[in-house]
Amino acid sequence: MLPLAxxxxxxxxxGPEIAVQAWLQRKALSLPPFYILGDPALLAARARHMGLDAPLAELDPEDANSYFAERLPVVALENSLTDTPGQPSAANAAGIVEAIARAVEDTLAGRACAIVTAPIAKKPLYDAGFQFPGHTEFLGHLAEEATGIAARPVMMLAGPELRTVPVTVHQALSDVPSTLTAALIEQTARIVARDLASRFAIVAPRIAVAGLNPHAGEGGAMGTEDAEIIAPAIAALRAQGIDAFGPLPADTMFHARARQGYDVALCMYHDQALIPVKTLAFDETVNVTLGLPFIRTSPDHGTAFDIAGQGLARPDSLIAAIRLARQLADNAAPTT
Structure with a gap:
């Protein structure tokens, strides 16, 4: 099997320190081979700063599997990176963007089986002229640019006890009701159902759909969006053979007994989806991007500038992202 990028x-x-920490646990945790798209000098410097013994091997992706057991495989970027823990800089933007783009290129070219992305911060990228809201949208752009096919990336948070998908993502809560449409809900749910079947090996996914308003609108007493937008979308999905049901009151759909009745919760806005899954398993939850022609996972946390280089960061979510990426790649691999 190909390595992960x-x-x-x-x-x-x-990112650099948890990547090194993940590699150091490769044998104890039986992690699949991966290589880092980064700056070898920076990774070596961060490992020394952290007191971590991690010999590096600068190589091409094709050689990563051969070196992974004994050396941390690193594919060097054309753009160098500056090692300043806790001090983000727009000067690093070119390298950050290059690493993402080359991971996509390697995966689509068959040099890697999936992509795992360490966290990025938006402001340093914006300061350097980055035109996309974040990772997900940039990945969608790269996919469309490479294949000529429009991509609709969908964010899923996948933990050991719960999977959630927000229909609207990084926008103000006050903008959600005007953004939410039956068509958007349908499109998101179709992508979720397709990828749960093809990548998660869930043959007939059960999709629990959350309401927007308290008590899912309480029959119109607390808002009309649930009856006028969400319910028609669910009816349309069911007519297409997708096992979607709701709208459900969000305050009663995440307890243990309720979770047994579905495979994924389709939520109407960011926090409605992310709060329950991160509360249940913050360190084991993984961000998965659906709707792309390649597999992409990432940790469910951010850059954590406030603790960078201090020996406090835990690699658990990155390790979970590495494991899930390999599992999804195995599920999606053609059988012979």
């Missing part, structure tokens, strides 16, 4: 993320955050 791990983009370095913002090097001023905890």
């Amino acid at each position: 791990l983009s370095i993320g913002d090097p001023s955050g905890i």
